[in-house]
Amino acid sequence: MAEADSGFNYxxxxxxxxxxxxxxxxxxxxxxxxxxxxxxxLSFDVLKTEYQDDQVFQNKIQDIKSRxxxxxKTRGDGNCFFRxxxxxxxxxxxxxxxxxxxxxxxxxxxxxxxxxxxxxxFTIEDFHDTFMEVIDKVGNKISYEEFFQLYTDQGISDYFxxxxxxxxxxxxxxxxxxxxxxxxxxxxxxxFCNQEVEPMHxxxxxxxxxxxxxxxxVTIRVEYMDRGDSDKxxxxxFPDGSKPDIxxxxxxxxxxxxxx
Amino acid sequence: xxxxxxxxxMAEYKQLTxxxxxxxxxxxxxxxxxxxxxxxxxxxxxxxFEGGIFPAxxxxxxxxxxxxxKMKFTCxxxxxxxxxxxxxxxxxxxxxxxxxxGYETSAERWSPVQSVEKILLSxxxxxxxxxxxxxxxxxxxxxxxxxxxxxxEVAERTVRKSLGL
Numbered sequence: 108m109a110e111a112d113s114g115f116n117y118x119x120x121x122x123x124x125x126x127x128x129x130x131x132x133x134x135x136x137x138x139x140x141x142x143x144x145x146x147x148x149l150s151f152d153v154l155k156t157e158y159q160d161d162q163v164f165q166n167k168i169q170d171i172k173s174r175x176x177x178x179x180k181t182r183g184d185g186n187c188f189f190r191x192x193x194x195x196x197x198x199x200x201x202x203x204x205x206x207x208x209x210x211x212x213x214x215x216x217x218x219x220x221x222x223x224x225x226x227x228x229f230t231i232e233d234f235h236d237t238f239m240e241v242i243d244k245v246g247n248k249i250s251y252e253e254f255f256q257l258y259t260d261q262g263i264s265d266y267f268x269x270x271x272x273x274x275x276x277x278x279x280x281x282x283x284x285x286x287x288x289x290x291x292x293x294x295x296x297x298x299f300c301n302q303e304v305e306p307m308h309x310x311x312x313x314x315x316x317x318x319x320x321x322x323x324x325v326t327i328r329v330e331y332m333d334r335g336d337s338d339k340x341x342x343x344x345f346p347d348g349s350k351p352d353i354x355x356x357x358x359x360x361x362x363x364x365x366x367x
Numbered sequence: 368x369x370x371x372x373x374x375x376x377m378a379e380y381k382q383l384t385x386x387x388x389x390x391x392x393x394x395x396x397x398x399x400x401x402x403x404x405x406x407x408x409x410x411x412x413x414x415x416f417e418g419g420i421f422p423a424x425x426x427x428x429x430x431x432x433x434x435x436x437k438m439k440f441t442c443x444x445x446x447x448x449x450x451x452x453x454x455x456x457x458x459x460x461x462x463x464x465x466x467x468x469g470y471e472t473s474a475e476r477w478s479p480v481q482s483v484e485k486i487l488l489s490x491x492x493x494x495x496x497x498x499x500x501x502x503x504x505x506x507x508x509x510x511x512x513x514x515x516x517x518x519x520e521v522a523e524r525t526v527r528k529s530l531g532l
Contacts (some may be wrong), residue, residue: 121505226480227382227480229378229379229382229482230432230479230480231480233374233375233378234479265430265433266371269479301475301478302463303463305478305480306462306463306479307433307462307478307479309463
């Protein structure tokens with residue numbers, strides 16, 4: 108867009124951080140107002156409408172539709188992978204609690220591991236407390252409605268997401284020798300965690316998913332719906348060759364939940 | 368989430384009182400309002416700010432520590448990373464992506480496991496080593512880069528002023 112049109116003249120001696128940050132806040136607010144943290148169950152028709160004139164996506168939606176019953180959307184706020192993961196896995200535990208004792212044990216122990224990695228206790232305590240409260244409620248067999256209400260409470264949900272991020276950070280740092288090979292931009296694993304994992308709203312990549320599934324012993328299948336030529340979605344299981352507990356749909360920059 | 372923020376701020380205050388970092392005092396302006404803190408920062412030794420005591424305000428959002436606080440010096444201070452009105456502009460006060468001007472890629476960022484203590488320690492390092500790449504005070508950055516003697520003089524004046532001399 109031409110600068111004259113917007114009445115804006117760039118002044119290279121000025122610092123525009125504030126204005127740009129304010130604009131970013133506006134965009135975030137709009138997303139918050141328009142999208143729920145986790146939606147109700149939806150049919151794939153919503154995707155069909157979104158990609159009305161896009162044959163590549165229409166074919167892939169058809170492929171997903173032939174293998175899955177329905178989906179659930181998550182808010183596109185950069186936390187969607189973690190939000191989707193937490194919801195789908197806890198919902199899975201509500202239906203089938205055979206993995207609950209193991210998962211709870213891993214979850215409770217995780218705090219001491221983070222402390223031993225050097226996270227100051229007072230910075231992680233509140234997040235771990237909320238994380239365990241939610242897990243305990245699921246263990247106490249709350250109803251689906253109660254669970255949905257709990258998990259879509261912004262405060263609780265965000266604290267749950269923060270803690271999942273910390274688990275990923277802890278795992279990456281613990282297995283630094285391995286993960287350092289996958290960190291881009293000449294950064295150390297610790298720098299990567301500080302910049303790409305621990306802050307809210309930073310999007311997740313393969314490396315986050317690999318670390319989270321390994322740390323918690325939970326298996327995921329991701330269906331990739333992208334602009335690739337194929338009529339079908341590629342899929343990837345984390346870890347490779349496992350039987351998935353939960354299913355996620357990836358579209359560039361975003362994760363939603365799938366139900367077979 | 369103001370309840371969670373308050374709980375965390377009280378924990379941080381306790382932590383800072385029990386193990387105060389060298390050259391830094393910080394705490395709520397009054398116990399009625401934990402979302403507004405005052406900090407006193409001593410100019411780091413061996414720098415042109417040595418000997419000064421610089422007061423600043425920290426304002427915490429209701430979703431702290433998901434979002435970072437804002438920090439503003441309430442005294443006169445001429446520094447590349449401090450706006451002329453006193454606002455502090457360093458990477459740890461920003462989540463990644465909040466810096467179109469670009470901080471160094473290795474720069475420490477805000478995340479919920481950072482803390483007031485980490486911020487204040489970063490501010491002390493910033494006083495010792497200005498970063499003229501992402502300048503909040505263009506004039507100060509230019510002086511720092513081109514005329515160290517003048518920068519030194521201005522700094523020494525603010526040091527005396529901060530002590531009420």
